[in-house]
Amino acid sequence: MDKHNFVTIANLTREKILYMIEMAQEFEKHPNRELLKGKVVATLFFEPSTRTRLSFETAANRLGARVIGFADPKVTSGTKGETLKDTILMVSNYADVIVMRHYIEGAAQYASEVAPVPIVNAGDGAHQHPSQCMLDLYSIYKTQGTLDNLNIYMVGDLKYGRTVHSLLMAMRHFNPTFHFVAPKELAMPKEYKLYCDEHGIKYQEHTAFNEKVIADADILYMTRVQKERFSDLMEYERVKNVYVLNNDLLKSAKPNMKILHPLPRVNEIAYEVDDNPHAYYIQQAGNGLFAREAIFCDVLGITLDEVKNDKTIIL
Amino acid sequence: MNKKEMLVAAIKNGTVIDHIPSDKTYQVAQLLELQNLSTQVTIGYNLLSKKLGKKGIIKVEDKFFTDEEISRLSVVAPNIVLNIIKDFEVVEKKQVITPDEIHGIVRCNNPKCITNNEPMSTYFHVTDGILTCHYCEKEQDINKVELV
Numbered sequence: 001m002d003k004h005n006f007v008t009i010a011n012l013t014r015e016k017i018l019y020m021i022e023m024a025q026e027f028e029k030h031p032n033r034e035l036l037k038g039k040v041v042a043t044l045f046f047e048p049s050t051r052t053r054l055s056f057e058t059a060a061n062r063l064g065a066r067v068i069g070f071a072d073p074k075v076t077s078g079t080k081g082e083t084l085k086d087t088i089l090m091v092s093n094y095a096d097v098i099v100m101r102h103y104i105e106g107a108a109q110y111a112s113e114v115a116p117v118p119i120v121n122a123g124d125g126a127h128q129h130p131s132q133c134m135l136d137l138y139s140i141y142k143t144q145g146t147l148d149n150l151n152i153y154m155v156g157d158l159k160y161g162r163t164v165h166s167l168l169m170a171m172r173h174f175n176p177t178f179h180f181v182a183p184k185e186l187a188m189p190k191e192y193k194l195y196c197d198e199h200g201i202k203y204q205e206h207t208a209f210n211e212k213v214i215a216d217a218d219i220l221y222m223t224r225v226q227k228e229r230f231s232d233l234m235e236y237e238r239v240k241n242v243y244v245l246n247n248d249l250l251k252s253a254k255p256n257m258k259i260l261h262p263l264p265r266v267n268e269i270a271y272e273v274d275d276n277p278h279a280y281y282i283q284q285a286g287n288g289l290f291a292r293e294a295i296f297c298d299v300l301g302i303t304l305d306e307v308k309n310d311k312t313i314i315l
Numbered sequence: 316m317n318k319k320e321m322l323v324a325a326i327k328n329g330t331v332i333d334h335i336p337s338d339k340t341y342q343v344a345q346l347l348e349l350q351n352l353s354t355q356v357t358i359g360y361n362l363l364s365k366k367l368g369k370k371g372i373i374k375v376e377d378k379f380f381t382d383e384e385i386s387r388l389s390v391v392a393p394n395i396v397l398n399i400i401k402d403f404e405v406v407e408k409k410q411v412i413t414p415d416e417i418h419g420i421v422r423c424n425n426p427k428c429i430t431n432n433e434p435m436s437t438y439f440h441v442t443d444g445i446l447t448c449h450y451c452e453k454e455q456d457i458n459k460v461e462l463v
Contacts, residue, residue, distance in 0.1 A: 083433055083434060084429070084432075084433050085433065085435075103427070104427055104428070104429050104432050104433075105425060105427050105428050105429065105450070105451035105452075105453075106428050106429040106430065106448065106449075106450025106451040106452075107429045107450075109429070109449070109450050110429045110433065110435065110450055124429075125427050125451075126427070127451055127452065191454070
């Protein structure tokens with residue numbers, strides 16, 4: 001069997017995405033199992049990310065695996081000048097699967113080429129964060145009952161936000177209509193609009209963010225507008241409060257509409273929205289557990305059938 | 316062959332690389348690793364050319380380049396012609412074919428790419444004159460690349 005990796009979302013087929021979602025559904029029904037009993041999962045975080053690491057480690061623990069790894073790159077030999085390849089090969093001696101987060105772009109792809117064990121990309125710089133994308137897809141499917149023909153509104157930093165770029169690419173199989181709502185400085189980059197054109201994906205761009213603009217949304221995907229992204233601080237001051245979601249803006253929203261956010265949020269979603277029935281970002285993060293349990297099983301060669309007929313479920 | 320081009324002697328067997336943009340002459344020599352050859356090599360540049368204004372020519376005795384070697388030149392001089400000479404006659408003209416993949420040769424222009432942070436070879440996919448890094452997926456124009 002070829003070694004499975006989970007490095008990028010870009011090359012997943014429609015069937016594979018739906019397969020992974022179905023597997024995540026199984027884990028949502030029964031998250032606690034012993035499918036990975038006897039396995040060792042390594043979590044190598046060359047860049048700190050507490051949220052993602054805890055989610056992966058919880059997924060591994062709930063499947064019965066044991067976890068080794070580091071959360072702080074300062075403790076590794078990388079600081080002594082060891083190459084990534086050496087670190088990965090060394091850890092491959094110990095673990096059955098490696099989850100890695102790195103600040104260098106393409107690091108996970110390279111690791112997957114040199115490692116004898118499966119590599120799961122938990123984020124490589126500004127490049128990819130495919131497990132986040134998987135949980136976004138699962139959240140959309142779960143709240144809408146489908147991934148097909150949805151109106152998806154992306155709001156905030158569409159220039160640097162890798163989660164919106166990954167979601168855009170993954171949704172190409174499902175005939176979405178995108179609406180990009182962003183200040184000019186943080187507009188969706190040309191390469192992604194070209195990508196939409198090439199794949200026949202419909203999109204509209206807006207700079208205004210108001211009740212009317214988002215009334216048609218099925219999914220409102222909010223992102224953080226970060227001060228450090230602006231070359232012109234006057235521009236930041238002008239737009240920083242424009243892309244803030246509050247209850248007033250949600251008055252005309254469709255009943256099925258859900259608000260997603262990759263978190264952490266700062267001020268782009270007012271706290272009053274947390275109790276609004278459209279809010280979904282906290283549950284979304286929780287879905288990360290099920291999506292990551294599915295990712296672990298998939299890279300370790302455990303099929304959907306085996307998950308469905310699993311005798312190791314702990315009730 | 317007219318007298319102007321005969322500034323250097325004709326070769327009996329080997330390859331004459333013609334129509335090199337003058338300023339790319341040394342890059343072509345580098346990509347073909349001519350410094351490692353032991354046969355006679357003549358490098359000329361700033362030669363007058365009707366097509367290019369100024370051009371470079373490289374004549375290499377007793378050396379016939381493989382298609383892989385020739386395809387390397389696509390990143391600096393895609394329009395050059397390689398004349399294959401046997402017994403003073405041009406027996407074949409070869410053009411540079413841009414490959415689908417380029418290994419090594421070109422540097423990724425993303426400083427945060429793994430290929431610039433790890434002792435490893437670069438790897439690009441080529442479509443319509445655009446190089447896409449296999450690792451970080453940043454794109455660059457084939458005419459604006461920096462060699463490794």
